[in-house]
Amino acid sequence: MSDDAPKMEALKAGLKHEARKLKLDFNQLKSGGFIKQTQKDLFTVRLRCPGGMLRPEQLQTAARIAEKYGRGQIHLSVRQSVEIPYVDYRHFDDVGKELAAVEWSVASCGPRIRVPTACAGCSYNPNGLTDTQALCAEVDRRFFGTETGHHKFKIAFSGCPIDCFRTREMDLGFQGMLEPELDEDLCNGCGLCVKGCEEDALVMEGELPRRDLDRCNFCGDCVKVCPVDAMLARRSGWLARVGGKHGKHPLFAYEVAQFLSEEQVCSLVEKTVDWYRENGEGRERIGVSIVRHGLGKYLEEVVKPLDLEAVEAPAARRRYWSGGNFYE
Amino acid sequence: MSSEISETTLLDLRGVLCPMNWVRIKLALEELPEGGTLDVILDDGEPMRNVPRSVKGEGHRILRVREQEDGTYRLTIRNGSI
Numbered sequence: 001m002s003d004d005a006p007k008m009e010a011l012k013a014g015l016k017h018e019a020r021k022l023k024l025d026f027n028q029l030k031s032g033g034f035i036k037q038t039q040k041d042l043f044t045v046r047l048r049c050p051g052g053m054l055r056p057e058q059l060q061t062a063a064r065i066a067e068k069y070g071r072g073q074i075h076l077s078v079r080q081s082v083e084i085p086y087v088d089y090r091h092f093d094d095v096g097k098e099l100a101a102v103e104w105s106v107a108s109c110g111p112r113i114r115v116p117t118a119c120a121g122c123s124y125n126p127n128g129l130t131d132t133q134a135l136c137a138e139v140d141r142r143f144f145g146t147e148t149g150h151h152k153f154k155i156a157f158s159g160c161p162i163d164c165f166r167t168r169e170m171d172l173g174f175q176g177m178l179e180p181e182l183d184e185d186l187c188n189g190c191g192l193c194v195k196g197c198e199e200d201a202l203v204m205e206g207e208l209p210r211r212d213l214d215r216c217n218f219c220g221d222c223v224k225v226c227p228v229d230a231m232l233a234r235r236s237g238w239l240a241r242v243g244g245k246h247g248k249h250p251l252f253a254y255e256v257a258q259f260l261s262e263e264q265v266c267s268l269v270e271k272t273v274d275w276y277r278e279n280g281e282g283r284e285r286i287g288v289s290i291v292r293h294g295l296g297k298y299l300e301e302v303v304k305p306l307d308l309e310a311v312e313a314p315a316a317r318r319r320y321w322s323g324g325n326f327y328e
Numbered sequence: 329m330s331s332e333i334s335e336t337t338l339l340d341l342r343g344v345l346c347p348m349n350w351v352r353i354k355l356a357l358e359e360l361p362e363g364g365t366l367d368v369i370l371d372d373g374e375p376m377r378n379v380p381r382s383v384k385g386e387g388h389r390i391l392r393v394r395e396q397e398d399g400t401y402r403l404t405i406r407n408g409s410i
């Protein structure tokens with residue numbers, strides 16, 4: 001897509017002209033929710049669906065738009081967007097009105113914070129540790145569309161370390177985490193927590209389970225299984241990952257801070273995008289900026305000033321590592 | 329044998345895979361009065377990792393866990409949360 005920039009500008013200028021004639025909301029066009037297709041005059045309408053959570057009347061509207069202005073097709077994008085292909089730009093105005101009627105709008109393209117994605121989290125997924133949907137909605141409300149000055153910026157939320165929403169592949173990813181704590185007086189030594197731990201982080205020592213602090217990845221499984229609630233949550237919060245991306249040359253993100261509160265997550269989003277605006281170059285993603293400057297600079301200038309619990313040593317990140325083909 | 333022990337149902341779930349082992353336990357628990365107990369035998373590995381958590385998640389209580397000679401586990405489950 002990077003070679004398309006001049007073409008896009010020409011397209012946008014043309015659209016601006018048309019927009020005046022059609023009385024279109026140019027801000028909607030500029031945000032990039034209408035994406036040029038291979039076919040002349042036809043666009044894909046990409047809708048704003050934070051966390052992939054929709055109301056029935058939105059889906060009904062999408063179905064109607066697809067039938068009236070598209071070709072009866074709806075595509076679900078990999079980042080939880082509902083997309084309606086084959087919409088002629090002369091219908092943008094009508095599409096906009098139908099969307100406004102259900103308080104809906106298009107998503108964004110270009111060098112901006114995109115619509116954040118999220119799993120179900122703790123509201124109904126049995127593995128969930130944190131409320132991904134609530135925080136996703138909040139981050140969308142506060143930061144959607146923020147200009148980065150360089151390239152796209154993707155944010156995702158996973159409710160636990162299984163990480164269905166692939167926070168390692170995001171510019172900023174947030175994953176639920178929980179630190180267990182044993183109440184020795186309540187523990188009956190049944191050993192179910194040891195069986196439940198997939199990280200081999202728990203072993204029975206005499207009658208009590210002992211936790212290997214270097215192995216535990218804060219998944220909370222031991223808390224969820226303990227039949228007498230002797231294994232309890234000392235604290236829970238969000239693990240922050242920065243600098244991941246997909247595309248032609250993917251990068252895996254760095255874990256940079258742990259046990260963040262919801263408010264700290266929002267501060268980190270704001271400060272990270274500021275840092276990216278200042279330290280990025282051209283159309284590079286923030287992961288590339290971090291590789292170029294070194295992770296230390298990001299930690300010093302963003303994580304430390306916010307007084308977050310930094311994950312600094314490579315050894316502290318190792319528990320999350322999984323391997324793979326890194327083209328050594 | 330006292331009548332109390334003979335009333336505890338025993339469900340041998342060796343060789344029964346997830347999630348059918350848990351479905352069988354649920355069906356057996358539905359037959360029991362609130363507070364009634366059920367013994368189940370589970371294989372080590374996935375069953376021992378998954379089933380106890382589901383039991384707790386649906387408000388039942390695991391009273392006892394015993395490892396058996398063949399490496400399987402015998403769990404005593406009380407129906408309901410009280």
Ligand code: HEM
Pocket residue numbers: 001008032035036037038077078079080081108109110114152
């Ligand atoms: C002919 C033009 C284009 C082609 C063939 C194209 C193709 C693709 C493909 C294959 C993907 C990956 C699939 C996915 O992530 O869902 C993608 C992703 C994406 N493209 Fe394009 N693209 C085009 C133009 C644009 C333009 C003009 C924009 C914005 C101004 C844009 C914004 C995006 C975004 C935001 C994503 C990520 C998907 C998501 O976040 O849901 N694309 N594109």
Ligand code: HEM
Pocket residue numbers: 125126127162163164165
């Ligand atoms: C109704 C839809 C879905 C439900 C109810 C669901 C539920 C779940 C659950 C419960 C897990 C945890 C499984 C475990 O404990 O290992 C999981 C994991 C996962 N899901 Fe989904 N999921 C759904 C759809 C999807 C979709 C559409 C995708 C991707 C396009 C997806 C990708 C994943 C991934 C990548 C994992 C992690 C698997 C692993 O590596 O262990 N899921 N899902």
Ligand code: SF4
Pocket residue numbers: 119120121122125126127128129158159160161162163164165
């Ligand atoms: S990341 Fe965890 S909480 Fe979220 S859908 Fe996956 S398993 Fe459930």
Ligand code: SF4
Pocket residue numbers: 178180196197198199200201202211215216217218219220221222223
């Ligand atoms: S939180 Fe997860 S990894 Fe840590 S000890 Fe408990 S089960 Fe094991």
Ligand code: SF4
Pocket residue numbers: 182186187188189190191192193194208209225226227228229230231
């Ligand atoms: S599951 Fe609970 S009671 Fe059993 S050994 Fe672990 S902490 Fe103790």
